[in-house]
Amino acid sequence: MSVNGTHGPLAGKTALVTGASRGIGRAIALRLAAGGARVGVHYASNEAAAKETVAAIEAVGGSAFALRTELGVPGDADALWAAFDAAAGGGHQGLDILVNNAGIAGPGLIHEVEEADYDQVFAVNAKAPFFIIKKGLDRLRDGGRIINISSGVTKVAFPGMTSYAASKGAVEVLTLTLAQTLGSRGITVNAVSPGTIETDIHPWMADAAAKAHAAGFSVFDRVGQPEDVADVVGFLASDDARWITGQNIDASGGSGLGL
Template sequence: MTPTPRHEGRTALVTGGSRGIGRAISRRLAAEGALVAVHYGHDHAAAERTVKEIIADGGRAFPVHAELGVPGDADALWESFDREIAGQDAKPGLDVLVNNAGITLPRTIANVTEEDYDRLFAINTRAPFFVVQRGLPRLRDGGAIVNVSSVTTRFAYPAIIAYTMSKGALDTFTLALAKELGPRGIRVNAVAPGFTETEINPTLRNPEIRRAYSAESVFDRLGQPEDIAAVVAFAASGDAGWTTGQWIDASGGVRI
């Protein structure tokens, strides 16, 4: 089924938009009519591949490069965005910002080093904060911000304790932003995937772990990136115009 053009004439930026859930989000927003800035940090080939896929499907997209989790990352991202969008047939500015880029850390508290912790929070928490801060002058009134969180912020999961903490901070960020940006008509929501089929999770290579994760969902399967992308596209659209400050479960019913 062809998605409805809910994002026609809009410009969207998806951080970590070249692979996994980010790639699916980029493709979904483009299929719904948006011009999509596909951000990537290191994998230029993946970004080019995603952009080419979108164009081949009749959509519009361009790559944006900036390494996140390092000093000056937000400024570098927006400088790249401004430079690249100048070459597009589009007005400056942005309608949809999806903070998707992130890393995992599958370790219990005893095995997390200070370096691990700092890098995790630099990418998963600090980067979205300053990407939004620097991006607000570009974000048009009536736009939307979607933060990709995790269902694991709602139950105890010691195996990835630092990761869930970084995403929990993002949930709080969502609430505060929704209140602050409400007067501009900008909606801010968090979408929380569950166990999803992406390369970011190395544990999925283990068949026993795959079966266990699948069994967590009421549908007895892993989520697919496209499942998450559909929810993000809705949350960013006018169809969700009366929804802000919400944590939207996109886990397939994990632990309900």
């Protein structure tokens, strides 16, 4: 990663990425920092990984800070913004780019999903972004960007991820609605839907046959990398995407086009 600093397309901007200590979130934080943004690296539990993300950004001249809050619990949005203010320097901090990336999966087939499982998946994946946005609107600057990370599982029937897919479907409808609501402020609201991405939350990819099978989902016959998604987010965060709002950008490498 190289940082464009004061000359980058995101120079002078402040961003917050939830779930940014590893995987897709980490790649997004690195990408926004490379564009010149100061990045808030949110994490829920893995402090070491969050510090590594901040250190990687700072090592090449970027600016970042870590903040820890748990999502999916009562008062999570208020706690997140309080932690953001404290970590960013105190006071009521302004924001230009909000990326709702944090998410969890859970038991998939409907007969496997208990009510507590369902509630937790929706609390983290759908309710938390809703109230993070609501509580953050007074600090999100006009002309800002909201980018919600959805999933390719909303586009095809995927019985193994029933509650997860439903929660991401809710995020996509929220994205569409907020784009209409916030357009008068020049704020764009978009979603990005990754396909199968190689991260440490998919240990099954260590099996060559399983990874090859996953690669076959894409027309490019390879498994997606976190950077493949982060670059799309970087575009949506930039002024180049000023005329794009209310969209769900497929970032799955053409997965399922032949279905």
